[in-house]
Amino acid sequence: MSLGATRSQLDAPPRKTAASQAYDGKSPFPATPPPPPRHTSERLYVTVTALIVVLPFLALGLAVWLLWGRLIHTTDVLLALALYVVTGLGVTVGFHRGLTHGGYRAARPVRIALAVAGSMSFQGDVIGWVATHRRHHAFTDRPGDPHSPYRYGTHLRGQLRGLVHAHVGWLFRNDPTPAERYAPDLLADRDIRAVSRAFPALCVLTLALPFALGWAIGGTWLHATTALLWAGVVRIALLHHVTWSVNSLCHMIGRRPFRTRRHDRATNLWPLALLSFGESWHNLHHADPTSARHGVDRGQIDPSAAVIRLLERLGWVHDVRWPTPDRVAARRT
Known part of the structure; x- marks a missing residue:
């Protein structure tokens, strides 16, 4: 499937199901048939997911203990900031606005680099994410x-439960998304398949x-450990929760100046x-998913849009779908 076909699919209405047609917008989602028993590989996936979710909080507690009576190293802060920006933009510019929604077309090295950077965020392999x-x-x-967050209805208890979900x-549910249906273009892309397969190695690298940098700069095990803690685990945890x-929050709290689907x-x-x-x-993103800029007012x-603009000026991306005044105005409520 070409990127152009992907753009058309995203602009088209979604395929309706009996459950979605019957949904009234307030009730809990209809019950689904129980999933098949988990295989060993699926149980391993859930275990790894749990470790990814829980370990950063334990690491934060360890960090507090390590810093009791000590100062955090400047190197840790700078490394954490640099890696947060690189991996975060890999997710937003690479995974999201580029590969998922086709907001621009990138030169091959840039496409691969962004996919690698996004994979180092520990948020899953690129094809599964998309x-x-x-x-x-x-x-x-x-x-x-x-x-x-509306899975359990719109009453207070359902909303609180839905917020957690x-x-x-949702990461712990046995509810796989078939890439063959939702990302056939990426399955057909040799470069992206290679990055997807390399996800475990990229998690180790991140x-x-x-x-390694903490050790090289500070020269001690303490510097290496605090860099791993702050620029590794805690940085990953922060980006995860953002x-x-x-x-979660961006479907429950905030303003809705643009029209979206029912x-x-x-x-x-x-x-x-x-x-x-x-x-x-x-x-705005849900009102116009393929737009390369989300903050239009x-x-x-919108730092991600600024990076795409820079890449466009360097000639590394092209066919950028910038929002036009008419397109934005047509979507306002």
């Missing part, structure tokens, strides 16, 4: 959405890199704009 996100757009806040609970907050409750949440590199201007900071 497939899940396309499925989210196809069924936003309706039955079929893998991480809607949208933020992190932790080994700060450890990303997950777009799934039942789609995506919002703009300004406090997350800088940390999420502009992803929390989520309402005055004062809306």
Whole structure:
């Protein structure tokens, strides 16, 4: 499937199912048949997911213990900031606006580099990430959405339960998204398949890199360990929760100045704009998914769009789908 076909699919209405047609926007999602028993590989996946979610909090506690009566090293902060920016932009510019939605076309080295950087965020292999996100757009806040906060209804208890589900609970459900249906273009891409297969090695690299740099700069085990802690594990945890907050908070809290599909409750949440590199201007994104810029109004900071603009000026990306005034105006409420 070509990228052009992917763009057409994203602009087209999603395929309707009996459950989504019957959904009234307030009730809990209809019950689904129980999933088949987990295979050993699936149980391993859940175990690894649990470790990824829980270990950063344990690491944060360890960091507090290590810093009791000590100062955090400047190197740790700078390395954490640098790796947060690189891996975060890999997710937002590479995984999301580029590979998922076709907001631009990139030269091959840039496409691969962004896919590698996004994979180092520890958020899953690139093909699985893209497939899940396309499925989210196809069924936003309706039955079929893998991480809607409205899964358990719109009453208070259901909303609280749904918030936990949208933020992190969905990762533990036996609800795989078939890449053959949602990301056939990436399965056909030899480079992206290679990056996807390399995901475990890239997870090791994203932790080994700060450890090695901490050792090289500080020259001691303590410097290497604190760099691993802050620029490795804690940095990963922060980016995880910022990303997950777009799934959860940006469908419950904030403003909705643009029209979206029926039942789609995506919002703009300004406090997350800088940390999420502009992803929390989520309402416009759901109103116009293929737009390369999400923050279109005055004062809306969108670092990911700024990076795409820079890459365009360097000639490394082209066919960028910048929002036009008419297109934006047509989507306002």
